[in-house]
Amino acid sequence: MRSRVLTIVLLAPAVLASLVFVYLFIAWTFYASLTSWNSVRPLNGILPDFPLVGFANYQTLFATARFWPNDVFNTAVFTVTFIVVSVAIGLLLSILLDQRIRGEGFFRNVFLLPMALSFVVTGTIWAWIFNPNTGINQLLDPLGINALREWLLSLSPLTPLWDLLDFLRIDILRPGLTTDSRSALGAVVVAATWQMSGFVMAMLLAGLRGIPEELREAARVDGASERQIYVHVVLPQLRPVLVSVVVILGYISLKIFDLVFVMTRGGPGTATDFPSIFLFVSAFQSQLWGLAATIAIVMLVVSAIVVIPYMWSQLRSEGRA
Amino acid sequence: MNFRNVPARMGALAAVAAIAFSACTGGGASPSASAGASGATGTLPSPASSGNLEIFSYWTAGGEAQALAAVEKVFNEQYPNIKITNAVVAGGAGSNANAVLAQRMQANNPPDTFQIHGGAELLDNWVNTNYMQPLTQLYQQQGWMDKFPKQLIDLVSHNGAPYAVPLDVHRNGVLWYNKAIFTQNNLQPPTTWDQFFQVADQLKAKGITPLALGDKDQWESLQLFEDILLSTLGPADYRSIWTGGFSWTDPKVTQALQTMSKVIGYVNNDHATLTWDQADGLVMQGKAAMNIMGDWAKGYFEANGWKPNQDFGWAPAPGTTGDFIVVTDTFGMPKNIKDPGQTIAWLQTLGSVKAQEAFNPIKGSVCARLDCSPSVFDAYSQSSMQDFAKDQLVPSEANGPASIPAFLTPITTAIAQFVNDPNVQSTQSTIAAACKSSGACSQ
Secondary structure (H helix, E strand, O other), X not given: OHHHHHHHHHHHHHHHHHHXXXXXXXXXXHHHHOEOOOOOOOEEOOEEOOXXXXXXHHHHHHHOOHHHHHHHHHHHXXXXXXXXXXXXXXXXHHHHHOOOOOOHHHHHHHHHHHHHOOHHHHHHHXXXXXXXXXXXXXXXXXXXXXXXXXXXHHOHHHHHHHHHHHHHOOOOOOOOHHHOOOOHHHHHHHHHXXXXXXXXXXXXXXXXXXXXXXXHHHHHHOOOOHHHHHHHHHHHHHHHHHHHHHHHHHHHHHOOOHHHHHHOOOOOOOOOOOHHHHHHHHHHOOOOHHHHHHHHHHHHHHHHHHHHHHHHHHHHHHHHO | OOOOOHHHHHHHHHHHHHHHHHHHHHHHOOOXXXXXXXXXXXXXXXXXXEEEEEEEEOOXXXXXXXXXXXXXXXXXXXXXXXXXXXXXXXXXXHHHHHHHHHHHHHOOOOOOEEEEEOOHHHHHHHHOOOOEOOOHHHHHHHOHHHOOOHHHHHHOEEOOEEOEEEEEEEEEOEEEEEXXXXXXXXXXXXXXXXXXXXXXXXXXXXXXXXXXXXXXXXXXXXXHHHHHHHHHHHHHHHHHHOOOOOOOOOHHHHHHHHHHHHHHOOEOOOHHHOOHHHHHHHHHOOOEEEEEEOOHHHHHHHHOOOOEOOOEEEEEOOOOOOEEEEEEEEEEOEOOOOOHHHHHHHHHHHOOHHHHHHHHHHHOOEEOOOOOOHHHOOHHHHHHXXXXXXXXXXXXOOOOOOOOHHHHHHHHHHHHHHHHOOOHHHHHHHHHHHHHHHOHHHO
């Protein structure tokens, strides 16, 4: 009994703080999104002195071309390519490191290191790297990188592929990545992938190490090749880790702001604009607080769609265990 | 002025939390903008000689902070017993500060006086919403009505009453050029867009980028467009287009957009990755010949060792001779402040020749008053002072703004997209629609 009281007393501050500073403010933001608080006016009590306008801000938002379809398109393309490429690279790295190679600790740290950087640093570095007129591009040009790139782009059987990548804004063979709306999103994906692949590798490597050696042994005894062992034995065992990785990467990409803001500010035009940048601009340049709150709520709902089923299944599996 | 500083801007995110937080803590305060206010009748307190004074500004960087310190020194010579507290909010050319200011004003906790751009930023945010005291009495007592240009007073006035004291004047839309390139190629700075295209073709043939542009932050494109718009519409229509007095669907706007799309053909190909100062860097390195920017570019050139009239020259943006796009920093007096007497003393000092002469040479701007001594200024500022005294004064959307803030984002986005994909028709109709839906055109 005493320990129960103690538990409540010890938990109370944390529960209270998150109730007030997380959930109350979410509720407040939702309320703000229903008002016409799109200019400056005195507060009335703790809430803005603006009439409720129902879902008018939501209608405005989805009638704004910058948000719908542009930002939604960018978010979808970015999320999918970022997750697929990061997982692919992370998986490859982790499988390579899992071969008990020499200097594993060194390589593991090298691959993991980018994650220790802030997205702001990553964004700045990659923005410099991608600038067509400075640094690395001028070094690479004499090596024939540009010729190779142009040759690939000129291959006519591949034209439909380049057109598709152009459309998705991820055609990273285009010159001047961040200056061309056909490739700018790809540039952001490259930077984000560079930073997060190491994290995926670390997660998956831990997962691989958790697979009992007996399983592989048994498969080998049954005459399975190394490839078959990975496809049929190892990968299915990695599924829970993979789900966690995808969910974590998913919500990172849904709320991405700092990396893009530093790299491109959403440009050229709105080619790499994301809801978070639109929110920032609406709130702090245009003082459209109601609209900004609306964007925040939409972002919250979309993230929730990704995270809640995951948390649900986690809680259920913990309950079972 | 426009040193839009990326990491600092991030601080605005923290401000979101601050707004929400104070919305809670400041909950008990009654809404007040309409309730307060002896100010409506126009009687102002007399200057106090002691006490506290809270100044709210975003001048935190190098020259700006030094310039403010110089004014504070002038003030404290006159009022040694008033203690100034400088509530600075760093960065973002004021976007962080604006967020904090909006929160404090709306929560009925205004600073004694705050720095704000003259024009719509002052009038639409704070004057039309009844947060500010009219300063007519102060202007009359000090005889300021004919010391500042009338069109500048108009930028801080509502219904004929001035609401702020302008401290400095920056000029936007100046054509900066690399003198060596112009001399070598025997060129004259263009005064019309037609001349610009001739000069640009000659430069292009020599392999020099004619016009440097750095529009990573997007307002730089808008600024280029507003210069072209001003040259196409002339000052009167340009002034009224921001408030709905001139239609965005007019054929002259089409013409301005067409000129703009032609100009984009003469800029550096990496413009989307550069900021304004990096674009000026291209001019310094001789990679580009010209840049159109506000006169804070002068500060950038001089800080990097370039000399006015030797290394770089200047002219009004093509087609805008006789017009002066004003970006002015002003201070006003909110209602319901703690220290009205001290604030009046501060505003009185700001409007004086002594304070303006102390402030502006350091800041790189010119006096808002017309009677400062040219001798304390450099060659560029002297020429700017002459133009300021005789030119038509018009506001800047990109650095002001000239319209209500709600119109700023849609027009900035539209122009940024236009630079990327110059579709005149759809851009024009997008801007026209945004002007209506944001309320900017229905004033």
